[in-house]
Amino acid sequence: MWNTAFDWNYTTVPQVALGGRPVAFPRGHILGGTSSINFMMYTRGSSDQYDHWANITKDPGWSWKNLKKYFDKNERWVAPADHHNTTGQFDPSVHSFNGTNFVSLAGFPTPIDGRIINATHQLGGQFKFNLDYSSGNPLGIGWLQNTVGGGQRSSSATSYLGSQFIRRPNLHVLVNAQVGRLLQTSAGHVPGFRTVEFRQHVAGPVQRVSASKEVIISAGTIGSPQVLLNSGIGPAEHLHSVGIRSIVNLSDVGSNFVDHCAVALPWLVNSNATFEQIKEPEISAELLNQWTVNHTGPFVDTLTSHLGFFHINNASRQHPAVGSLTPHYEFIISNGLIIPNPLVPANGHFFSIATALLSPASKGSIRLRSNNPYDPPLIDPAYLTNDVDKSAMRTAIRAAMKFVTAPAWSGYILAPSGGMENITDDASLDAFIEANAGTFFHPTSSNKMTHKGANNGVVDPDGKVKHVDGIRVVDASIFPYIFSGHPQAPIYAFAERISDLIKSSY
Numbered sequence: 038m039w040n041t042a043f044d045w046n047y048t049t050v051p052q053v054a055l056g057g058r059p060v061a062f063p064r065g066h067i068l069g070g071t072s073s074i075n076f077m078m079y080t081r082g083s084s085d086q087y088d089h090w091a092n093i094t095k096d097p098g099w100s101w102k103n104l105k106k107y108f109d110k111n112e113r114w115v116a117p118a119d120h121h122n123t124t125g126q127f128d129p130s131v132h133s134f135n136g137t138n139f140v141s142l143a144g145f146p147t148p149i150d151g152r153i154i155n156a157t158h159q160l161g162g163q164f165k166f167n168l169d170y171s172s173g174n175p176l177g178i179g180w181l182q183n184t185v186g187g188g189q190r191s192s193s194a195t196s197y198l199g200s201q202f203i204r205r206p207n208l209h210v211l212v213n214a215q216v217g218r219l220l221q222t223s224a225g226h227v228p229g230f231r232t233v234e235f236r237q238h239v240a241g242p243v244q245r246v247s248a249s250k251e252v253i254i255s256a257g258t259i260g261s262p263q264v265l266l267n268s269g270i271g272p273a274e275h276l277h278s279v280g281i282r283s284i285v286n287l288s289d290v291g292s293n294f295v296d297h298c299a300v301a302l303p304w305l306v307n308s309n310a311t312f313e314q315i316k317e318p319e320i321s322a323e324l325l326n327q328w329t330v331n332h333t334g335p336f337v338d339t340l341t342s343h344l345g346f347f348h349i350n351n352a353s354r355q356h357p358a359v360g361s362l363t364p365h366y367e368f369i370i371s372n373g374l375i376i377p378n379p380l381v382p383a384n385g386h387f388f389s390i391a392t393a394l395l396s397p398a399s400k401g402s403i404r405l406r407s408n409n410p411y412d413p414p415l416i417d418p419a420y421l422t423n424d425v426d427k428s429a430m431r432t433a434i435r436a437a438m439k440f441v442t443a444p445a446w447s448g449y450i451l452a453p454s455g456g457m458e459n460i461t462d463d464a465s466l467d468a469f470i471e472a473n474a475g476t477f478f479h480p481t482s483s484n485k486m487t488h489k490g491a492n493n494g495v496v497d498p499d500g501k502v503k504h505v506d507g508i509r510v511v512d513a514s515i516f517p518y519i520f521s522g523h524p525q526a527p528i529y530a531f532a533e534r535i536s537d538l539i540k541s542s543y
Contacts, residue, residue, distance in 0.1 A: 038074040039063040047416055054421035056471050062416055063478060069194030070257055072525055076339045077183040077190060079140050080522035081108060084173035085360025090517050095488040096498035101173055107533040109133035118144025118188035118337035126180040128169035138196040139186025144337040147372040148310045153343050156443035163347050164440055170346060174362050178345035188332025213238050217410030218267035219252060221284055228284060229506040251507050258480040258514040259416060262291040262403045267410040280408040285504050289495050291403035293485045295519040296418040297477035299393035300470055301375040302437050303455040311386040312373025343370045349432055357518045358396035364521050366433035367393045378455040388450055392433035393477040395521040398423040403483050420474060430470055479524050484514040500535045511535050
């Protein structure tokens with residue numbers, strides 16, 4: 038659903054380390070936000086990272102142990118769409134079967150599933166098999182867990198705005214409405230902001246609504262800092278530069294913005310049973326009809342059945358991968374092209390691995406384009422601007438090249454493609470990365486959380502905006518630093534915990 042009415046259709050500023058290319062930056066413009074257009078991958082990450090977050094925020098509630106009940110409150114593990122035998126594909130003791138959001142294993146087999154598992158056993162080491170990467174130790178390669186139930190996407194909209202919730206008399210959902218800014222409602226040493234200014238439809242009049250207790254901003258890593266900046270909350274120098282009066286000089290708003298950078302690696306294969314076959318119009322129509330009738334077939338799945346997570350020993354201290362269990366990079370292993378590549382043969386069939394940096398050191402920013410609150414912001418993830426990230430991406434790609442040397446791939450993988458065939462040394466590898474790197478769709482930390490009383494950061498550990506009364510932020514923008522995995526599971530856990538903190542406040 039990228040590049041449609043369901044996408045904000047953002048584009049980054051030109052990326053210096055990517056040859057000056059701007060990068061398409063999909064974000065969900067739909068109920069459920071990006072959980073309604075993402076790849077549906079469910080990963081909890083490493084216990085080390087949560088424990089470090091608890092330490093730096095001085096709030097033990099953010100530790101792995103104390104967040105467990107919130108993961109459980111969110112997750113409802115269900116059988117995959119094809120109801121296959123899942124023994125040996127996950128650890129039931131890790132998961133919750135009574136939550137709100139459906140999670141399951143892939144529901145349709147692919148011809149490479151067995152080869153992937155065989156390769157983990159043949160190579161071992163960093164490529165070892167991991168029974169369940171949601172256990173707190175994600176390292177190794179394991180079966181995908183995704184937010185799918187009954188062959189259908191399970192998003193924050195289908196879950197938390199489901200039939201048992203949407204009928205509540207104290208819940209009102211206003212669609213086609215865009216918030217522009219918050220207005221100051223009280224002065225004093227700590228100014229209050231409890232009035233929201235918004236418009237319904239692009240050409241609609243600006244309207245206002247006020248909260249009696251507090252305003253909760255959950256506009257995402259792009260939208261939440263944009264709303265704060267438009268409200269006069271942020272770095273004063275930047276606000277003055279676009280003609281906005283600075284009310285609260287909170288310098289970290291929109292800073293510390295980080296995203297996972299990824300490169301897709303295609304290989305030609307000796308098979309026609311890949312996702313390229315599904316793209317043929319007649320086959321696609323038949324499979325879509327199958328899914329529509331009974332929610333079975335390949336359309337119940339995302340683009341992979343397996344993920345891999347890897348830690349770089351002796352990595353630079355600049356990487357925020359804290360502890361021995363936190364991964365620096367990831368594999369998404371796919372039975373076909375992951376993204377279009379103009380350099381591959383037109384009628385080829387492919388195997389792909391996307392390598393993604395999960396603990397990047399490069400930091401970017403979200404800034405305003407103008408003082409019009411409805412203008413799209415300037416999005417700068419600053420991909421690969423720190424040299425340690427370039428080194429880590431080289432390591433990730435070389436690891437992928439090693440993985441396909443396992444005997445399991447003999448006779449199946451024929452040759453690298455899509456420009457990979459030209460990689461002979463560091464210089465040609467760097468050129469390939471520069472030409473092909475893009476977003477992995479996981480931006481975080483543009484309103485980062487720090488401990489109470491800290492002289493940096495945007496929110497306290499309870500999500501309340503510092504030096505302001507009446508505003509709380511609840512989304513991935515408040516992560517203390519980027520999460521080393523797919524972020525939807527910790528976003529849900531953060532939201533569940535802050536929901537309890539809000540309820541206990543009143």
